[in-house]
Amino acid sequence: MLSHLQACLAAYSSSSQRFVLALSGGMDSRVLLDLMAQYQAKHQAEGQTIDVIAVHVHHGLSKNADTWAQQCQTWSQQVGIPCVVEHVTLSNTQGESIEQLARHARYQALAKHVVAGDVLLTAQHGDDQMETFLLALKRGSGPAGLAAMPVCTAFGNGKHVRPLLTVSRADIEAYATAQKLDWVEDESNQDTRYDRNFLRHHITPQLAQRWPGIRKAVGRSAALCGEQEALLAELLADKLASALQSDGSLALAALTNARLGKALIRQWLQAQQVLMPSQAQLEQVWQSVVLAKDDANPQVNWHHYQLRRYAQRLYLIQQWPDIQGQEFALTLNQPCLLPQDLGQLWLTPCKEASTEPQLAHGDEQQALRLRQPIPQEVVTVRFDPEGVQVKPLGRVGKRKMKKLFQEYGVPSWNRRRTPLVFYGEQLAAVAGLFVVDGFAGKECELTWHNSLSG
Missing domain, CATH: 3.40.50.620 (HUPs)
Structure with a gap:
């Protein structure tokens, strides 16, 4: 032995x-x-x-x-x-x-x-x-x-x-x-x-x-079945690499037919070391998600995961409980620890003067410039955009948050997981996206160190 x-x-x-x-x-x-x-x-x-x-x-x-x-x-x-x-x-x-x-x-x-x-x-x-x-x-x-x-x-x-x-x-x-x-x-x-x-x-x-x-x-x-799977992975490696996007999603354009498409989806999921969906679930992914109409918002759930489609790509995301009702205090120079692996939010004094406050998002850690909160303005972080209408800095007119999220390319499943920063009861900024008109300034920087993707 x-x-x-x-x-x-x-x-x-x-x-x-x-x-x-x-x-x-x-x-x-x-x-x-x-x-x-x-x-x-x-x-x-x-x-x-x-x-x-x-x-x-x-x-x-x-x-x-x-x-x-x-x-x-x-x-x-x-x-x-x-x-x-x-x-x-x-x-x-x-x-x-x-x-x-x-x-x-x-x-x-x-x-x-x-x-x-x-x-x-x-x-x-x-x-x-x-x-x-x-x-x-x-x-x-x-x-x-x-x-x-x-x-x-x-x-x-x-x-x-x-x-x-x-x-x-x-x-x-x-x-x-x-x-x-x-x-x-x-x-x-x-x-x-x-x-x-x-x-x-x-x-x-x-x-x-x-x-x-x-x-x-x-x-x-x-062992023979394992060898066949290893060979299939080797043969599909180049196709999978070309279909894989920088954010980890899978381009739908690479899924040219059902047999190849399902095989690539299996290899993509296997590489992420998740519990594989059943044959019936994979068929549902193909019929209900991959082949769905362009204006649909389809999803398939299994285990702790969801398969979603957005902008002609497949995304694997983890299922999370709803956090719309949660609220967190945001204090100057103190990290605000966000739930569900969403990282940290910081509000810090600006180190350097800037001629113009930033208007829109770039990478996930971009700092947005805001004015200093006045004493009676309690700063909080929330996750409920329902019914909120705002005018982003530099834009004309107010728009609903749903429309703004669409314009900024935020997938539907992340729209209630994106931190909204309130000064009192007024939305002042959307982390990583924009500052609301009337709250821009040169005194504070809002930075989101996050793991949100797809």
């Missing part, structure tokens, strides 16, 4: 000296912890420095969760590997299964510990691979889904390696027994209401009894 681990890590992590081990405390990860302790000791005896940390994700779903976390810390301490416990809270607002939510939260927590060059290690094995393959088959997946889990894939700025993926559960259990290891048993693993558990307890044992070599056969099929 140790030789197998060494061969796998040599193949996929030759340049890495730091490993992040996902430690649930179950038998599989418990065995991987023991193997990594031996791997580290062997290399240290040869004068090489190998750093290993274990990360246990505490989901809080079981009454035994605190005990499992403590056990993982104890086992890690026994073999001299630091262990960090990450607490996560699951919030189901998208109708997802608890399995999907837990998996998403788990990898988000693990990603915090993986920096450039690191290798994330997880303990999925050959039986897990067969279950994943069968679940993909049940969903009607194509080669991408049937490729199941690769041994190695990109993960943030590092890699994700599954060194036990070709090892059977039986072999892992035999090793754990021989080494006299103990581990935790998650009671939810016996609940056959979950699809994976149903396969594990009722289906795969019968398949393996009938065809003893089926695990290896499934592994080969998954």
